[in-house]
Amino acid sequence: MNTHTRTPTRDGVIEAARKAAEILPPTPLLPVEIGDVRCWVKAESLQPIGAFKIRGGWHRLSDLTGAEKARGVVAVSSGNHAQGVAWAARRLGIKATIVMPRDAPQVKLDATRALGAEIVLYNRPGEDRDEVAAGIIAETGAVLVHAFADPWVIEGQGSAGIEIVQQLAQEPSRIVACCGGGGLAAGLSLACPDAEIVPVEPVGWDMVGQALRAGAIVRAPQDAPKTICDALQPPATAEINLSVLKGRSEPSVTVTDDEVRAAQRFAFSKLQLVVEPGGAAALAAALTGKVAVDEHTVIMLTGGNTDAESFARTIAPSANHPD
Template sequence: MTRQSPTAEGVESAAKRIEDWVTRTPLLPFEWRGRRLWAKAECLQQGGAFKLRGATNRLLQLDEEEKKRGVVAFSSGNHARGVAIAARRLGISATIVMPSDAPAVKREATAAEGAEIILYDRAREDRVAIAARISEETGAIVVPSFDDIDIIEGQGTAGVEIREQLAAEPPLVVVPCGGGGLSSGIALALPNSAIVPVEPAGWDDMARSLERGEIVPVGEGAPATKLDALQTPIVSPHTFGVLHARGARGLSVSDEEAFAAMRFAFDHLRLVVEPGGAAALAAVLAGTVADVPEGSVVILSGGNVDPGLYASVLNGAA
């Protein structure tokens, strides 16, 4: 029977399913305004981001006939690499549709895992339509980056780890948000924690959707942003549904605030974090999150940053 929505039970099952395939990332303490907070370092996950969790959970559930057909995914980089890694391990061919302006470090890392890369123009072409066409022509299984129950439940395993590492649910979890797979998955794993999804300024469609009570796409003329991992034109009914039911309220941050968070992560945690992966930390440091109680968790969701940009950020030139 086809499941209609992701569940807390599904997240727990995913945690058991993928535990031997992913890294249990550390929960690192840091001090902010006299409070002890925790950083969940998904930037240290295999592939450099949390995306391996959902990709592995999805691909492990393919049957043998589906594995022979291969998979196709669309992503600016982190989901691409996660799918590529999971596919290589399971002997499945993978095609990844990536925007032509995706950071070179992400394109190269995905190709190095053996995936075929198809580039598209983010401003003029529809990545979903391209993936659908490839699927129709080749029979490959489409593996969405967030609009998929198994993907969401796989991403939520980060929340299971947080609960186990703290031996409790934290009062608040602040999460970078593109399509909302990670934030909604964690919301399912931690039903007693407040969840705050954070997006790039001008790409805050989840925040606006939650405010209006219905899905609202990113508007025309959305500004350029270095938080490329979070550039999602419209969120999923699955992810929106979970977060809306929880009463979540989204926030947004600027590129400059993300850069400041990247510097903070390097200086205080000795971690390399990409702009999108630093969005939640940026919201906390900038004071955008109204109340951050002692023991709150900030997700650092990825560390796949272009070396040139990272050097500029650390030097204060970006």
């Protein structure tokens, strides 16, 4: 984990939003009917890399010193943070090495390589991805760009909240956010301090929710269940995320694979959007009534990086999902 002494701030989020606006158009805020309520979805799946992670990657890498840029960067990711870092690194001329699980979706592996990053694979479960990254850093002197435990990354992800306020012309009442390590939820809580932040995690992988309830880091058990939400299964959140979220976020709710698939189908049929499983978790929570929505609720659709074959199976009317 990172050991930055710097604390993420709302001013940092505002600066990250300014920097993002210079190179990225705002993603759409789309109206959606859930039950008899008209609320909103933030379509981060339409980012150039297909996920919100481009925000944190750009804010972090563009703030590196010249010496740090020369040493290169290392990131750990199942695919979306990988692409965010790789995209920023290519634009800034920085060498990027990404530690990725062997079972990451092929579409994410291919996209990360296409952006020019070097990929180092590890076995999940079985190997500690942070140890793999630490070994590379010890050998090369590269800078770690953590997927969620980094103050710049947290601020960068929070820039989506600044856009939401601008698009709504007011602060939302509630933001429902897909949650892995808690970087997005933490950033949104800084961006929108008066909004209720609701993280949504896969069943058995609610490490942020458990940590918020316990007031301490909780690690995923070795026998944690499988989930189709590959982007939402880090083994634990980090102290920096927990410290930001305490008092600013609700404990998380959890969703099942079947609920996530239903949300993917809903996004495709009602919004004409392709959303990956992890990117549909927040929508799943709203559709099932696990999170209440009102006219000022915003639901984050965080990623759309899914391969055609599995997505076709998901949206098929008579789909059979043995997994």
